[in-house]
Amino acid sequence: MKRVICAIILTIFFISHNVLANEAQSFVKNLEIMQGDEAGNFNGDGLLTREQLAKITVKLIEPEFIPSNSVSPFFDVPYQSWAAGYIKRSNELGHFTGYPDGSFLPREFVTPEQMSKIMMSLLGYQNEGAASDWAAAQINAAHSLGLLEGVHYEIGAPITRMNAAIMIKNTLLSQKKDSNTRLVSEIGYSYFENAIIITDKNISDEYVLTTVGSFKKGNLLQSDIFKKGSLIIDKDNRVAAFIPLQRRYDSYIVKTIISDTIIVFGKEGDISIKCDNDIVFYDGTAALDFKSISATLEMGDKITVCRNNSDKIEYITVARDEMEGPFTNAGKSFINAFGITDQTIIYRDGKVAQMSEIIDHDICYYIRQTDTALIYSVKITGVYQEALPGKDNLQAVIISGKQYEVGSVGAFDKLSSGGIEYGTPVKALFGKDGKIADILTFSQNDGETGYLIDTSFKTWIDGSKDTFTEYCSTILLTDGTINEYYTDKDYEYYKGKTVSIKFEDNKAVISPQAAKVNIEGTFNWDKKSFGSYTLSDDINIIDVAFNDEYTKAKGAKVFPKRLNGAVIKSNDILYVRQKDNLITDIILKDFTNDLYSYGMVLKAENKSGFFAVQGVYDLNVSGVYTNFATVNKRFPVYTGQPVKIDFDNGAPFSLSKLFSINEKITKIDDLYVHTENAKYALSDDFLIYKSVYNSLGDGESFEIIPKNKVDYAKSIAAYYDKPQEEGGRVRIIVVAG
Numbered sequence: 001m002k003r004v005i006c007a008i009i010l011t012i013f014f015i016s017h018n019v020l021a022n023e024a025q026s027f028v029k030n031l032e033i034m035q036g037d038e039a040g041n042f043n044g045d046g047l048l049t050r051e052q053l054a055k056i057t058v059k060l061i062e063p064e065f066i067p068s069n070s071v072s073p074f075f076d077v078p079y080q081s082w083a084a085g086y087i088k089r090s091n092e093l094g095h096f097t098g099y100p101d102g103s104f105l106p107r108e109f110v111t112p113e114q115m116s117k118i119m120m121s122l123l124g125y126q127n128e129g130a131a132s133d134w135a136a137a138q139i140n141a142a143h144s145l146g147l148l149e150g151v152h153y154e155i156g157a158p159i160t161r162m163n164a165a166i167m168i169k170n171t172l173l174s175q176k177k178d179s180n181t182r183l184v185s186e187i188g189y190s191y192f193e194n195a196i197i198i199t200d201k202n203i204s205d206e207y208v209l210t211t212v213g214s215f216k217k218g219n220l221l222q223s224d225i226f227k228k229g230s231l232i233i234d235k236d237n238r239v240a241a242f243i244p245l246q247r248r249y250d251s252y253i254v255k256t257i258i259s260d261t262i263i264v265f266g267k268e269g270d271i272s273i274k275c276d277n278d279i280v281f282y283d284g285t286a287a288l289d290f291k292s293i294s295a296t297l298e299m300g301d302k303i304t305v306c307r308n309n310s311d312k313i314e315y316i317t318v319a320r321d322e323m324e325g326p327f328t329n330a331g332k333s334f335i336n337a338f339g340i341t342d343q344t345i346i347y348r349d350g351k352v353a354q355m356s357e358i359i360d361h362d363i364c365y366y367i368r369q370t371d372t373a374l375i376y377s378v379k380i381t382g383v384y385q386e387a388l389p390g391k392d393n394l395q396a397v398i399i400s401g402k403q404y405e406v407g408s409v410g411a412f413d414k415l416s417s418g419g420i421e422y423g424t425p426v427k428a429l430f431g432k433d434g435k436i437a438d439i440l441t442f443s444q445n446d447g448e449t450g451y452l453i454d455t456s457f458k459t460w461i462d463g464s465k466d467t468f469t470e471y472c473s474t475i476l477l478t479d480g481t482i483n484e485y486y487t488d489k490d491y492e493y494y495k496g497k498t499v500s501i502k503f504e505d506n507k508a509v510i511s512p513q514a515a516k517v518n519i520e521g522t523f524n525w526d527k528k529s530f531g532s533y534t535l536s537d538d539i540n541i542i543d544v545a546f547n548d549e550y551t552k553a554k555g556a557k558v559f560p561k562r563l564n565g566a567v568i569k570s571n572d573i574l575y576v577r578q579k580d581n582l583i584t585d586i587i588l589k590d591f592t593n594d595l596y597s598y599g600m601v602l603k604a605e606n607k608s609g610f611f612a613v614q615g616v617y618d619l620n621v622s623g624v625y626t627n628f629a630t631v632n633k634r635f636p637v638y639t640g641q642p643v644k645i646d647f648d649n650g651a652p653f654s655l656s657k658l659f660s661i662n663e664k665i666t667k668i669d670d671l672y673v674h675t676e677n678a679k680y681a682l683s684d685d686f687l688i689y690k691s692v693y694n695s696l697g698d699g700e701s702f703e704i705i706p707k708n709k710v711d712y713a714k715s716i717a718a719y720y721d722k723p724q725e726e727g728g729r730v731r732i733i734v735v736a737g
Contacts, residue, residue, distance in 0.1 A: 023244075025042055027168075027169045027172075027241045027243060028165045044160065045161075045162065047158040048109065050107070050108050052110075053096065053118065053164075056164075056168065063187050063188060067085025072087065073088055074104035074106075095122060111135070112163075113156075116139055120141060122171060123176050123183060125145070125177055139155060148167065172187075192231040195211055196210060197226060198284070199317070215238060219240060220239040226251075227242075227247070228245050228306060248308075249304055251370060252271065252304075253300065255270060257295075260274060279316060281293040281315070281316045299432055300365070301318060301320055301322065325431075326437045327365070329429075330358070331360035338366045338373070340373055348377060349377055354559075361429060363437045365432060376430060376432055379428065380400075380428050381501070382402070382486070384426045386422065391417040391419075397415055400486045401458065406436050407435025407436055408437045411437060424441055425442055447501055449500050450477040452553065455474070456472050457472065472486055472487065478542055479557070498513040522567050523564065526564065535560065539583060540585045541560060542558060543558050545589075550653070567725050575587035591727050593729075596647075598621070599619050599620050600642055601617065601641045601642075603700070604616075612632065615635060622685075622704070635655035640700045641657060642658045642731070643656060643657055658721055660719050661673065663675035663676065665712070668733065680720065680730050681730065683730065686733065687733070688735060689733070690704075690736075691735070691737035692737050693737065716735050716736070
């Protein structure tokens, strides 16, 4: 253990030194104090010679000094030497002298104590020290002034060029003796401490905006934007050097604002950043508090949060509208254009998604700085009935009785004068702002296939304020979108059936869709196969369920990866569509069990009497407590049992038990429950319930805990709805209290 700790400490030490070394190298090169060889190699591991230090000393005092050939004051320095002028001038300035015998020894290596004496003299300190311990005296004095911070050295041994650079940087940023002025300011530079680089936008491309003024970018790096540190400006108002403080900088893309919290996109889901009104936000030229900035932040803005070593927020910078898009009818072209990979953070309709879930006709946005893709799949199909307030100044449209705002130039062009005619069947695609981002047309003969969820009467008002009450059908299309259609008649009879939709005289006409197909086998998404059939890359799959006692049917989109490895029989399928020998659409018949909720029975009581059957049940469903009673029926469940719950229109329709894995649980990760001999797939929304003490002594109590809080020394049970090869998943895990 001690070796591991030592290794970690050494790793941190070397990383820290490398950061300091890189900063120092850039610093001395940018100020033209140390340049390296003709090939541009700094040679940081090389040793510093006395003639090199003579040149450095002159550059630190007279940056614009130009040497000339002259008689050298030292017999071992020929006047033809490149260093002769620098050595002569350094000697004249009194900061770097030769030896008593008249020599200079130009190629002799410099020791840290010699370097310390010269750097201190530049700051106005003279420290000769005792003859017997002269070297230690120089080192101790330099240490007390902070000149050796971050420097690796050994007294009496040559100092490397990189460590010399760190020492020079420390010296230039130190105050002169009996003065508040830093040495760097004495040689023609302006020095600003704790300056924040706000942005390189909103002003001339050659300039950068900071909290202390606007300057030419000069030697500022793109990675320095939004950081805080020491800023050095030369006589030409140009950034000569920037030394960022050791801070943690995290960049995020804003999703929304809730009260005093900024919600941003994260790799694993939303991240909340709580802000008080003391935090300063830098937005362009303005410094604002949270109250002032919160009302202006929008989805797509980038914020960079600076935190100190105590993880406290020091300030936040804002960059506006970092989002590219919308890209319409995107799919594969979007993936290829931006190089979307499995490492890209992808959100589909606000939820974390995979690259395979991006399909054609999605509306896509890309945020380059954080490699984030926002995908929106919301679509509606209907008849284009009216433009509001008119086609020439279009702001909104009415499609099949509902009004929608238009949110893109492309959609405006298609719907305004000279574009799509009234009465045309259209498919509207919606973007991140909930407005129409694109519009597609199809002919009267084109149709769509879906599953009829519900029927009703709906009222709508057109632009002339005329009121219309019409039949309406709610249909789940195979692409997973739910649309409402104004129909030519009541289609109540088709509720819970696969249907096709076409348009005649501005109304949807619905007819039953031939459903039964003899396709079955193992669904293999990795090989794009289903039994002996081939799957389309952009296949649409939905899973649906209906009971004659339901108030309405239910259904949801299924991503093909969810079915990988499942054995699907022909009686599990309501509908399959094929095109060009590829399966493009599937409607499953209550196969995945993902249409149901799962929870714990806190209490199940039999209240049946002589003349009636009745039960009373308390449930914990995903942390929400539900209490209900049944009349003329009871459910075969007991107190403390995990169950599947079939809700209909918000009320429990049925409860049924789950099945337990009769093996010891050894690990729970994001995908599986592991035992010593096997692993079992988890549902995306599995929950871990921990039994807790019920002080009332009436029924059971549970709390929901994250998987990292599971105590494997306790009794753990995992419960599934049906075997994995039949599409089942582990739904609930129960940990003993």
